[in-house]
Amino acid sequence: MVGGFNGEGVVREKEEEEENNKWPSWLQPLLKTRFFVQCKVHADSHKSECNMYCLDCVNGALCSACLSSHKEHRIIQIRRSSYHDVIRVSEIQKFLDITGVQTYIINSAKIVFLNERPQPRPGKGVTNTCQVCERSLLDSFNFCSLGCKIVGTSKKFRNKKMLGEADGEESVNGIRNNASARKKIHSFTPSTPPPTVVNYRTAKRRKGIPHRAPMGGGLIIEY
Numbered sequence: 547m548v549g550g551f552n553g554e555g556v557v558r559e560k561e562e563e564e565e566n567n568k569w570p571s572w573l574q575p576l577l578k579t580r581f582f583v584q585c586k587v588h589a590d591s592h593k594s595e596c597n598m599y600c601l602d603c604v605n606g607a608l609c610s611a612c613l614s615s616h617k618e619h620r621i622i623q624i625r626r627s628s629y630h631d632v633i634r635v636s637e638i639q640k641f642l643d644i645t646g647v648q649t650y651i652i653n654s655a656k657i658v659f660l661n662e663r664p665q666p667r668p669g670k671g672v673t674n675t676c677q678v679c680e681r682s683l684l685d686s687f688n689f690c691s692l693g694c695k696i697v698g699t700s701k702k703f704r705n706k707k708m709l710g711e712a713d714g715e716e717s718v719n720g721i722r723n724n725a726s727a728r729k730k731i732h733s734f735t736p737s738t739p740p741p742t743v744v745n746y747r748t749a750k751r752r753k754g755i756p757h758r759a760p761m762g763g764g765l766i767i768e769y
């Protein structure tokens with residue numbers, strides 16, 4: 547497991563709408579599918595363990611015998627690492643943007659995990675964690691798995707996160723200094739009522755301004 551490849555992290559804040567629409571329809575079903583179970587159709591066959599998935603049919607786990615009815619379809623193979631489902635980067639990245647998802651080297655192939663997996667105890671001296679499940683990660687990654695990336699880039703999750711931050715700011719009542727004032731403006735959302743008289747003027751001033759107003763900061767600091 548060596549870091550360094552895929553050194554992204556800067557690109558993560560794109561237009562939100564684009565992000566919400568960009569997941570292919572097969573992805574959620576894929577993440578919910580149970581693999582490495584006996585094939586119901588080919589129970590009598592020797593090698594009937596289901597470790598394939600058809601991106602075109604999206605009809606659950608397939609065994610190698612099933613594949614004969616999926617010729618010309620986009621098939622991916624699921625592998626296992628310590629009882630967790632993984633997929634080779636070389637296979638999935640043709641169909642999916644896995645930027646920000648931590649990759650591992652297993653059996654000399656680069657892989658990503660499909661779903662988050664519980665971490666029994668937090669690592670020591672961890673500086674970077676999955677934005678969703680807080681599993682410890684190498685520095686250049688944002689998510690531990692494809693599943694966490696879907697959650698973490700969803701509008702709902704981000705709004706929740708933003709609100710949480712805004713609440714934290716609001717509880718520090720009044721404006722203390724330049725830095726906190728800036729932050730306050732930045733995390734201000736229209737749904738948050740102006741909490742005190744102190745903020746009345748600034749709140750009023752903010753009203754007509756779109757929340758990304760470039761004139762934030764400096765103007766608002768007045769006692």
Ligand SMILES: [Zn+2]
Nearest residue numbers: 585588609612
């Ligand atoms: Zn089968």
Ligand SMILES: [Zn+2]
Nearest residue numbers: 600603616619
């Ligand atoms: Zn198919």
Ligand SMILES: [Zn+2]
Nearest residue numbers: 676679690694
């Ligand atoms: Zn995670």
